[in-house]
Amino acid sequence: MDLTHNHFSSQDCGDCPIRHRAVCARCDARELDELEQIKYYRSFEAGQTIIWSGDRMDFVASVVTGIATLTQTMEDGRRQMVGLLLPSDFVGRPGRERAPYDVTATTDLVMCCFRKKPFEEMMIRTPHIGQRLLEMTLDELDAAREWMLLLGRKTAREKIASLVAIIGRRDAALHLSGKKGPLTFDLPLTREAMADYLGLTLETVSRQISALKRDGVIELEGKRHVIVPDLDRLLEEAGDDTDGGLLV
Amino acid sequence: MDLTHNHFSSQDCGDCPIRHRAVCARCDARELDELEQIKYYRSFEAGQTIIWSGDRMDFVASVVTGIATLTQTMEDGRRQMVGLLLPSDFVGRPGRERAPYDVTATTDLVMCCFRKKPFEEMMIRTPHIGQRLLEMTLDELDAAREWMLLLGRKTAREKIASLVAIIGRRDAALHLSGKKGPLTFDLPLTREAMADYLGLTLETVSRQISALKRDGVIELEGKRHVIVPDLDRLLEEAGDDTDGGLLV
DNA sequence: CTCTCGCCTTGATGCAGATCAAGTAGGATT
DNA sequence: AATCCTACTTGATCTGCATCAAGGCGAGAG
Known part of the structure; x- marks a missing residue:
């Protein structure tokens, strides 16, 4: 989700930095209070599975810190990541009983959860929450479609360059950094998770990074820390024309 | 979009069979009248491009009859379909100026359009339109994620089987057929369009169909008409566990 | 009837990425 | 310091799909 979205306001974030950002920058005091009633936090360790596909899911949530993924698995074990959730991203679907994907914490993770039933009721009474969710869902749909182009038509090298660019930009956006020096950040995924993201094997990921x-x-410092000396060069390698896009 | 969705009501469809289905099965008379004011029809011939990526788009629309596709193209011409729009599907995004994808009619096509500005204003005043759009967008996001699994991890043979199953089921749903005999329908796409859908070349599509x-x-009658003697067998070939899913 | 054009099929060959198989590096445990 | 373990790298080989190339077929035009 786009952190620079015009409805965000970092000023009015209270003790739950995400609640306001994700769903209710436009809420009045009574509504904030109501959300407060149905809200709770959950923490997970890196690698922990939050929900298995098919499980009952009685909450919706925002990622506060850390990274979670949505993945689908075929019977024979082939896996494809279908969602990458960074801080401020929303997970869960009002009006759905069961989770359609595995949700996993790939780093230590804190989520701000809302009990689903009261959240849904509140959504009906409070249209702008639904409107905000629609905006977020449409952004996610756009991201999914960029991702489909990547999966269907890009080479392994282009896929890796795209992934590095996506993560680098989202990281830069999160830290609200005012353009200074080369882009530098950690890859928050294992090689295997990257492979699941990109529809490759982990060996191919490793080879293409090399x-x-x-x-x-x-440039690499250790195995995870990346330095991008020239973003345009990277985007060229990624086969990207649209350089506003690619926000997951 | 799921035609069996509980908010649909085929009874209350007037001269615009889609208007009600897509956005306002729950509208009252005044609202229907208001939609009537901003509504108009457009027809396109097979193969015609409706909007180019980047063009200004001053309407949102529902497909009435025929089939349209959303595609992305890279500078070097590689193309990936990212959306397949069948009757009752919605296209266009409230709050967006420009189209992010090429929209093309792959068959003769009729769309029911609503001028964007007044539609957006009406959405704000009429929450359940936004709620319905949220439901539809979430369904589309689910479909996109199934599609990502297909693009990233399925073999050419599985991809073809999946596509045939998807189109066959949607066709069956559209004709509201009460289970009778083997599934039989036309593939509404050229081999090339199937290739763009599946992230393959048209030669591979042809070979795998054979x-x-x-x-x-x-079984095939001619090049387009398909008979599925055993749906379970087809789904097995598609590598599908979830057999409720896969609705595009 | 036959020409032509779009759409499709089939064959031969090449290559990107998968698969199989070792081996390395670094952090944690003892 | 020795060990173990997990995450990663690199090499050798295999294979599924792309690519290049040559027809086939059916519908509409003349």
């Missing part, structure tokens, strides 16, 4: 490093498109 | 035919999974 290739981009060898060719000077990225 | 293979499924040879193996008795499907």
